[in-house]
Structure formats: C-alpha cells, structure tokens
Amino acid sequence: MSFINPVKRGYLALETWFNISFGNVWNPLYNLGTLTFFFFWVVLVSGLYLFIFFDTSLTGAYASVEYMTHDQWYAGGVMRSLHRYASDAAVITIILHMFREFALDRYRGFRWFSWFTGVPTLWFVITLGITGYWLVWDELALYVAIQSSQLMDALPLIPASMTRNFLASQINDRFFTLMAFLHLLGQPVILFFALWIHVKRLSDVSILPPRGLAVGSFIALLVLSLLEPAVSHDIADTQSTPAMLNLDWFYLNIYPLLDYWTAGYVWVLTLGITVFLMMMPWLPKKKMGPAAEVHLDECNGCEQCAKDCPFDAITVQKRTDGARWETEVVVQESLCAACGICVGSCHSSNPFRHSQQDLVTGIDMPQSPINDIRNQTETALSKLQGENKIIVFGCDNAIDFSDLKSPNIAVVSFFCVGMIPPTLVEYALKKGADGVFVTGCRTGDCYFRHGNKWLDERFATKRQPILRKRADRARINIFRAAETDCKQLKRELDQFQHHLTQLKQNETAGVSGVSDE
Amino acid sequence: MNKPLRFILQFLNYSLFMALVWYFSISPVYHQLDEDQAMITFTLGHVGKHVTPCVKTSQEELLKLPPNMRKPMSCTRERSPIVMKIQLDDMVIFEKVGLPKGLYKDQGIDVYQNIRVPAGSHRLLAWLNDDVNVEGPIYKYEQDITLKPEQHLVIEFQSDAHKFTIY
Numbered sequence: 196m197s198f199i200n201p202v203k204r205g206y207l208a209l210e211t212w213f214n215i216s217f218g219n220v221w222n223p224l225y226n227l228g229t230l231t232f233f234f235f236w237v238v239l240v241s242g243l244y245l246f247i248f249f250d251t252s253l254t255g256a257y258a259s260v261e262y263m264t265h266d267q268w269y270a271g272g273v274m275r276s277l278h279r280y281a282s283d284a285a286v287i288t289i290i291l292h293m294f295r296e297f298a299l300d301r302y303r304g305f306r307w308f309s310w311f312t313g314v315p316t317l318w319f320v321i322t323l324g325i326t327g328y329w330l331v332w333d334e335l336a337l338y339v340a341i342q343s344s345q346l347m348d349a350l351p352l353i354p355a356s357m358t359r360n361f362l363a364s365q366i367n368d369r370f371f372t373l374m375a376f377l378h379l380l381g382q383p384v385i386l387f388f389a390l391w392i393h394v395k396r397l398s399d400v401s402i403l404p405p406r407g408l409a410v411g412s413f414i415a416l417l418v419l420s421l422l423e424p425a426v427s428h429d430i431a432d433t434q435s436t437p438a439m440l441n442l443d444w445f446y447l448n449i450y451p452l453l454d455y456w457t458a459g460y461v462w463v464l465t466l467g468i469t470v471f472l473m474m475m476p477w478l479p480k481k482k483m484g485p486a487a488e489v490h491l492d493e494c495n496g497c498e499q500c501a502k503d504c505p506f507d508a509i510t511v512q513k514r515t516d517g518a519r520w521e522t523e524v525v526v527q528e529s530l531c532a533a534c535g536i537c538v539g540s541c542h543s544s545n546p547f548r549h550s551q552q553d554l555v556t557g558i559d560m561p562q563s564p565i566n567d568i569r570n571q572t573e574t575a576l577s578k579l580q581g582e583n584k585i586i587v588f589g590c591d592n593a594i595d596f597s598d599l600k601s602p603n604i605a606v607v608s609f610f611c612v613g614m615i616p617p618t619l620v621e622y623a624l625k626k627g628a629d630g631v632f633v634t635g636c637r638t639g640d641c642y643f644r645h646g647n648k649w650l651d652e653r654f655a656t657k658r659q660p661i662l663r664k665r666a667d668r669a670r671i672n673i674f675r676a677a678e679t680d681c682k683q684l685k686r687e688l689d690q691f692q693h694h695l696t697q698l699k700q701n702e703t704a705g706v707s708g709v710s711d712e
Numbered sequence: 713m714n715k716p717l718r719f720i721l722q723f724l725n726y727s728l729f730m731a732l733v734w735y736f737s738i739s740p741v742y743h744q745l746d747e748d749q750a751m752i753t754f755t756l757g758h759v760g761k762h763v764t765p766c767v768k769t770s771q772e773e774l775l776k777l778p779p780n781m782r783k784p785m786s787c788t789r790e791r792s793p794i795v796m797k798i799q800l801d802d803m804v805i806f807e808k809v810g811l812p813k814g815l816y817k818d819q820g821i822d823v824y825q826n827i828r829v830p831a832g833s834h835r836l837l838a839w840l841n842d843d844v845n846v847e848g849p850i851y852k853y854e855q856d857i858t859l860k861p862e863q864h865l866v867i868e869f870q871s872d873a874h875k876f877t878i879y
C-alpha cells in the first residue's frame with residue numbers, strides 16, 4: 196500500500212463520517228462549491244427583501260434595521276438572520292472547499308486556474324461581509340468603518356485620510372451611501388463575475404447542491420434564525436467606545452490585530468497570505484502527462500468526447516481533412532487534464548476492432564494508448580490461473596489496487612474509470628475473464644469530476660458508448676473506494692469471487708446465470 | 713444504514729454546523745477597552761510651515777514672469793515636520809514626529825490615533841510644533857477633563873484655526 200499523508204488520511208476519515216451520515220450523493224464535503232452557491236442564493240433572496248425596508252441614509256439606517264428585527268421579526272427579522280447566518284455558513288464551506296482541494300492535492304497542475312482564481316473570490320466575499328456590517332450603523336458598524344479606514348489609509352491610494360471622515364465633525368451621508376451602493380450592487384456583481392471566471396475551465400458545473408442537502412441546510416439556517424435572531428449593537432455614537440463588541444469572526448477577524456500591529460503590518464500579513472495561497476499550485480508544480488491526441492482517420496466527429504470532457508478542453512470544428520464527416524474535434528492542450536475520459540467516450544476505442552493489427556482510436560493518450568491497454572489486458576488474461584479469473588480495471592487516483600494481483604487476479608490501471616471503454620469490459624469477459632472488477636474514486640468524489648458518472652451512465656446504457664446488453668452484468672462489479680478503504684476493497688473482492696463461484700455452480704447445475712445483485 | 717439513524721446523524725451534523733455558525737458570528741467577545749477605560753483619539757490633517765521662510769518677490773522679478781505665474785511670495789517646497797505630544801497628567805500618552813509626505817516633502821500629514829486611557833479626572837496637555845525654525849511648542853492646550861468609562865474623546869488640531877479643540 197502506498198503512503199498516504201496524514202492530512203489526506205484525516206480528511207478522508209471526515210468524508211467517511213459524512214458518507215455515513217448523509218450518503219454519498221448528499222455528502223456536504225462532495226458539494227462544498229455548490230453548497231456555497233446555495234448560501235449565496237439565500238443571501239441574495241434575503242438581501243432583496245431587506246433592501247425593501249432598508250433606509251440607505253446615515254440617520255435612517257439603524258432605525259430601519261431595528262424595525263425589521265423587532266417589529267417585523269417574523270419576516271424582516273428572519274430574513275436578516277438568514278442573511279447573516281447564510282453569509283457566515285458560506286465562509287465555513289469556502290474554507291472547507293479550499294482545504295479539501297488542498298488535502299486531496301486538487302489544486303496544482305491543470306487545476307491551477309480554479310485555485311488561483313478562487314483566492315480573490317475569498318477576498319470579495321470577505322469585503323462584501325464587511326460592508327454589510329457597516330450598513331447597520333450600530334457601534335459595531337462604526338468600529339468596522341474606522342478600522343477599515345485605518346487600513347485603507349495605510350495604502351498609498353487616496354491622498355486624504357479616510358478615517359477622519361468618521362469624526363463627529365466630519366461624518367456625513369455621502370460616504371454611507373457609497374457603502375450602500377457597494378454592498379447592494381457593486382460587490383455582488385464583482386463576486387458573481389469572479390465566480391464565473393473561477394469555474395470557467397470546468398464543464399457541467401452545477402450551482403445548486405442536491406435537493407436534500409439544500410433543504411436540510413435551509414431548515415438548519417431557518418431554525419437558527421428563529422432560535423437566535425441576528426441583532427444589532429446600540430446605535431453608532433461617536434462620543435462613546437463600547438468596551439465589548441460581538442465581532443463576527445468569519446468576516447471581521449483581522450481588525451483586532453490593529454490593536455497590536457500597525458495597519459501596514461496587517462496588510463503585509465494579509466497580502467502575504469494571499470500571494471502565498473495564489474502561488475501554491477507552483478510550490479512545487481505538479482507534473483502532468485501529455486494531452487490527449489486526436490487521430491482524425493479514426494474520428495467521425497460524433498462529438499461525444501467533447502460532451503464528456505470534464506474540463507472543456509475539447510472543441511468541435513469543421514472538418515479539415517476532407518473526410519465525409521462534417522466536424523472534427525480539437526484538444527486545447529493547455530486545458531487538458533490528461534484524464535483519458537475522452538478515450539472511454541470514443542466509439543473507435545472498441546478493442547474488438549482491428550484484432551490483427553494495432554488498435555488506433557479517434558482520441559488517445561500518448562502515454563498509455565488504447566492499443567497498449569488492449570495488449571496488457573490480453574497478456575494479463577492469458578497468465579491467469581485458477582477458478583475465478585478476475586481482471587481488475589482500476590483508476591490511478593483512488594485506492595492503490597496493485598496489491599490485489601494474484602494468480603487468478605490481474606490488474607490494469609487507467610487514469611480514470613471514465614477512460615475504460617465499455618467494450619473493453621465485454622472484451623475481457625469474452626477473452627476468458629470470469630469477472631471484471633472496476634474500482635475508482637468514491638461515489639460523488641471522482642478525481643476527474645465526471646469519470647464515475649459517465650461510467651455508470653454508459654453501463655446503464657444511458658450514455659454513449661454503452662455497455663451492450665450482451666455483456667453479462669452478473670460478472671461485472673463496480674466498487675468505489677478511497678485510498679484508505681483497503682479493508683473494504685479486499686472484502687468486496689472476496690465477495691465477488693464468492694459470487695462468481697456461485698454463478699459457476701448454478702451454471703453447472705443448469706440454472707441460468709442470473710445475478711443476485 | 714437505516715433511515716431513522718441517518719436522520720439522527722444528519723440532525724447532529726446540521727446542529728453542530730449551525731452551532732459553529734452562531735458561535736463565531738458573535739463570539740468570543742472582543743474587548744476593545746477594559747471596563748474602566750475610555751478612548752482618546754488624537755487627530756489632525758495639517759501641513760507644516762515652509763522650511764525656508766517665503767520671501768516677497770520684487771516688482772522687477774514679477775515683471776519678468778509670465779502674467780499667470782506672478783506670485784507675490786516665493787517659497788521653497790519643503791515643509792516642516794510636525795511634532796505632536798499629548799500628555800495625561802504626568803504621562804505622555806502620544807508622541808510623534810510626522811514627516812511631510814510627498815517626493816518633495818511638500819505635503820501635509822493625517823493622524824488618527826486611538827489611545828486607551830483610564831477613566832476619571834485628568835489634566836490634559838496637548839502641544840504641537842509645525843515649524844523647524846522654532847524651538848519647542850507653538851500651539852498649546854491645557855484642560856482638566858473627566859472621562860467616563862467607555863467615553864470617546866476626540867482631540868483635534870484644527871488646521872484652519874490653528875488650535876486644538878476637544879469634543
């Protein structure tokens with residue numbers, strides 16, 4: 196078994212806990228990005244409601260928030276609490292989302308773009324929260340306004356002092372209205388634009404979590420909003436400095452640092468952390484295999500690979516080689532993750548073709564061509580001995596399955612289970628395997644995003660290329676496991692062997708080989 | 713996993729998550745001041761005097777210049793540093809030399825400094841020097857003050873009026 200670093204091991208244990216509690220589909224850790232989006236939707240809708248009653252003037256803001264909180268607690272109050280708590284929950288899911296990508300090493304290589312663009316979105320979220328607290332114009336808001344201004348004054352941006360705006364002698368509506376504009380329109384627009392860029396290199400991105408998870412999270416937020424409604428401090432008063440403040444640490448965490456450090460040092464710290472985070476994908480850089488290659492002679496322009504590519508790296512264009520097909524595909528090398536899913540999508544990857552010569556497919560991975568995979572499968576099968584001959588097709592990014600090798604079990608590795616052409620499974624069964632055991636990442640957690648999903652849909656004949664009906668499903672087992680699930684993998688394989696033995700006994704006894712699964 | 717057990721586990725997870733959200737949205741409480749402290753803010757936005765005093769431009773010199781550039785006084789650009797000191801009873805609570813900003817040291821400075829002080833009655837002394845050619849304090853302010861706990865008192869040096877005010 197290969198070494199698994201403790202951070203990853205710990206993280207996978209947490210994921211297991213959530214799989215037990217929620218099941219794989221609803222597992223919040225598999226849906227952190229979409230869950231964050233969901234919290235943003237709650238923030239947006241509740242924010243629109245608050246906007247109706249909110250007075251954007253310095254003198255009226257506090258009273259309007261108080262009115263909503265107390266006189267209209269059942270609607271405005273609940274909306275205010277939802278607005279606050281969903282914003283806070285989003286910070287937790289964003290931090291977990293970041294941590295997950297880090298712990299599972301999904302931030303380097305081709306993923307650099309998502310990581311790199313994710314960091315500024317975190318800034319946009321935090322600053323959006325800061326202007327939100329400003330708008331309440333209570334004691335906390337005045338504190339936020341002054342501390343934020345001190346930070347701004349330390350930057351060589353504006354020649355005049357921003358902090359001096361908050362002296363009793365200077366204070367006025369105009370600055371407040373600017374903040375209201377930023378919070379209500381400017382910053383949300385920037386945030387959504389940043390998020391659009393963040394997921395730009397991914398295909399089929401969902402912006403809503405599974406319904407069950409959304410409903411559960413909403414109920415939880417609602418219950419919290421009713422039990423502990425969000426309230427204000429006393430109205431902002433330039434004549435007093437409250438000894439105690441209930442800071443929202445999700446958003447206002449750096450301000451107390453200003454008690455100890457100058458604003459300049461606080462900037463050095465926050466910008467230093469930001470730059471470090473943004474540079475992480477290159478510390479060190481991840482080695483990546485070469486991009487997929489298109490072989491036009493074998494491509495009929497069916498576009499399936501372009502539809503299946505999880506990273507939008509394949510585009511379709513007009514045919515250039517004069518063949519009778521209308522279109523062809525092109526791989527954008529800089530976007531390709533080298534996952535091989537396109538090989539599994541291509542009808543030409545069918546190993547039954549060109550049995551007497553090299554198998555060339557329409558789109559292939561130069562570092563592991565389908566012809567080599569067919570040869571490996573054949574050689575492995577020819578060496579198998581014993582009662583239940585099993586071939587394991589496994590993905591390199593999940594559990595280490597090389598240990599499973601034994602006289603009756605052979606292993607062939609793929610970059611992703613989505614790379615396995617369904618016809619290869621049929622081929623293995625035809626060429627002497629009693630069973631095919633496919634293993635890849637945990638359900639809901641495919642390293643290359645869609646591999647598991649496409650495999651399931653192909654095997655269920657819902658997506659091209661399908662696993663044909665004639666392939667005996669009773670002899671195929673799919674088991675999904677993370678790197679730490681060794682025991683479960685062994686147990687599952689033992690059960691599969693037992694199942695194959697039973698099938699054989701039934702067949703010899705003249706009973707038809709119908710699966711009990 | 714049976715449904716009721718999964719329901720209970722989900723309930724626990726959601727509760728924990730919301731407890732975390734709620735707790736850190738208002739706690740731990742941040743102590744900006746001790747119970748018996750008040751806050752003094754010293755602030756100014758001020759430009760120091762010219763380092764070399766301005767001289768009157770003579771009539772002949774003025775006539776040599778194009779009409780739009782005829783200034784009656786001719787000055788060098790560099791400004792004096794601003795020396796500030798605030799004392800509460802015998803204790804210096806703030807002391808700073810604010811160097812003029814800008815490439816040619818020709819701009820003013822802004823100060824906004826929060827100072828935590830014990831509440832109660834004090835003798836406040838503030839002084840400022842904005843001219844390198846003069847020794848010691850040029851503007852002085854002395855006042856007996858009584859600060860309540862959590863009171864915020866601003867001491868501002870008003871640049872236009874050249875005097876300290878408190879409010």
Ligand code: HEM
Pocket residue numbers: 227228229231232289292293296301302306309310311313314316317320390393394397399400401402472642644
């Ligand atoms: C601010 C709120 C954020 C939201 C709403 C968000 C949302 C998302 C979504 C929906 C995805 C696509 C997941 C998928 O379909 O596979 C994604 C991917 C990703 N995010 Fe974020 N994200 C946010 C912030 C961040 C931050 C702060 C980072 C890290 C610094 C980050 C790093 C990544 C990475 C590396 C991926 C790529 C995952 C993959 O390729 O499988 N995100 N994000």
